[in-house]
Amino acid sequence: MRMNDQIHFCPPARVVIGCGSRHQLPALLARLGYRSGVLVTDTYFSGSTPWVREYIDAAAALGIKTIVFDGGLPDPTTTLCDDATRIVRAHLGGNTPDHVIALGGGSNIDLAKAMCVTLPEGRPVDDFKSAMPAAPHALPLIALPTTAGTGSEATPGAILIDPENATKIAVMDNVLRPVIALIDPEYTYTCPPRVTADSGIDALTHAVESYLTLDSFDFSRDGHPDPGYSGRSALTMLFAREAIDLCARHLLRCYHDGSDQEARVGMAYASHYAALSYGSAGLNAVHGTAYAVAGLTHKTHGSTNAVMLPYVLDALRETRAEEMVTLARLFGIADADEARAARRLPAVIRALVAELGIPANLREFGIAEEELPRLTEDALAVTRLARAFPVADVPAAYARIVRRAWDGVLDADTEADTEADVVADVEADSEDRTGR
Ligand SMILES: NC(=O)c1ccc[n+]([C@@H]2O[C@H](COP(=O)([O-])OP(=O)(O)OC[C@H]3O[C@@H](n4cnc5c(N)ncnc54)[C@H](O)[C@@H]3O)[C@@H](O)[C@H]2O)c1
Known part of the structure; x- marks a missing residue:
């Protein structure tokens, strides 16, 4: 204890850690009532690991539909975020997903985090970069880190590169913190x-x-x-x-x-x-x-x-x-x-x-x-x-x-x-x- 501490502690609502814990995710999301998701990842995970397919099939068996966006890149830019938002919204055909899943290192998690605020209305991410509107509407994010790591699964910020001047910008608010951080160490073995x-x-x-x-x-x-x-x-x-x-x-x-x-x-x-x-x-x-x-x-x-x-x-x-x-x-x-x-x-x-x-x-x-x-x-x-x-x-x-x-x-x-x-x-x- 330290007498003068003024604590404002904001952990994810659920932290799930364990080897093989990824297999628990579909049932957990079904129990929480999620039905329509967007999974943000990159081609390494969709092409070279079984993790995306495994998840999609197990979730579908429980009535959860998922759209996959696998265009994630290291150090995502604001342009990538806006392009991804446009592509995913076109797939959604006017429907709004009820959750976003990030599978990957800090880059994919940050891209997905930013998309939690851009997907609902299709607004450019620039709109959110300095001052967030009070209590902005953000989709719930489930983060599955594959590196150890950035810890983006527990932070309020998404770091993106502004291609105009090559600087990093932060989109930041506690509403962006993932609601579930699922840490399966097996993801990092590769x-x-x-x-x-x-x-x-x-x-x-x-x-x-x-x-x-x-x-x-x-x-x-x-x-x-x-x-x-x-x-x-x-x-x-x-x-x-x-x-x-x-x-x-x-x-x-x-x-x-x-x-x-x-x-x-x-x-x-x-x-x-x-x-x-x-x-x-x-x-x-x-x-x-x-x-x-x-x-x-x-x-x-x-x-x-x-x-x-x-x-x-x-x-x-x-x-x-x-x-x-x-x-x-x-x-x-x-x-x-x-x-x-x-x-x-x-x-x-x-x-x-x-x-x-x-x-x-x-x-x-x-x-x-x-x-x-x-x-x-x-x-x-x-x-x-x-x-x-x-x-x-x-x-x-x-x-x-x-x-x-x-x-x-x-x-x-x-x-x-x-x-x-x-x-x-x-x-x-x-x-x-x-x-x-
Ligand atoms: N939001 C935050 O709180 C926060 C904090 C720190 C860093 N960051 C950001 O995170 C990014 C760096 O993230 P990172 O270090 O996790 O790397 P990364 O996400 O950029 O990934 C680097 C490369 O490793 C590959 N990779 C990731 N996991 C793998 C695995 N399990 N097996 C094989 N390949 C794998 C990816 O496909 C990618 O090509 C930076 O953009 C940084 O700005 C964000």
Whole structure:
């Protein structure tokens, strides 16, 4: 308990988790009275897995009709959303579906989420991008994540790319939160290593960032009676801590061996627990700077988070000293000296990022030195994230983080007892985590 917490926690109404749990879905939807759905996915799932056919047939046997839209693409654009809306409405022939199902990674879930507001009237998604009308009408969404992951199955936002200026826009409201999040870890068994790494580091970032973010009692809700994000609390931190522990144990394992089912299940839980944390607490500087990095490089969401995470952690050693020690322990850093343990945490995370095959500094990520001021400016422009970074001078902190991320320098590199000590420690921790 924390006496000052001001909790506004918005989980999905039903969370179903378990290997093979996908087979429960048709009966659950029939019991809830759903009769006419739209399943949003991509051609990988409709063409290379039995999951779409299996679901359609089992649901039809229970009287649920489903239209399949399998035109989902990674990082969906507003244009894709509007095209998909038009195509599906033409199929519906004037009828309105009573639910939408998303099958896929964060991209398909976000596309489906946005379609929950565009399908009823066929309006362009642009109409919903900044300020949602009060209590907008949204179709109920059932999310079936196949990556571990973005956690979009538990968040209020859909992230789409505006092709006009290549920036990401958010369609956001608590009415967009899925009513059912069904996490069947078996869906993730087919993820290739690159998708496993990118989505797994995304889950870790969600957990770490929300564990360290602004407290709920300091978080400005701007008078909103139903805020999507409202700062960290004992409740969100509970889920974040568990998610970080699960990531520390399982992320590298399932990256190195995709057939390690225990590790896959561990990451499926980690991803959802991280979402139960950040989906109410919110995020800050890692995502803020990562959005700007993505704007310049068009690299994946997970990898842009990964490259920034160690440097943002480094900037929080003073304001989040105690929490950093907790995280260091979860990553097996055993130094008796707590300050040293906290200082080593960002270096251990940087080693993890590198082991996942992701560049561990902005230079190697393809950012030119002269782009750093613009990158900092773009990151600060995402004010809802900048405001939640728990340091006194956010612009100065962002500028330093970006500079050090480009140089690839952490405090542990310059303040360590000796550089050789740190390298040896990081290698030892990496071996502990992977069990190799
Ligand atoms: N709304 C939110 O709260 C939120 C949060 C974080 C990220 N996002 C968004 O999520 C997107 C990234 O999602 P992602 O990391 O899950 O990847 P993704 O959905 O973009 O999928 C990447 C690729 O992996 C494939 N894939 C997915 N699952 C697979 C499986 N089980 N087997 C084989 N292939 C599979 C997909 O077909 C796709 O080609 C970004 O657009 C990001 O902006 C949204």
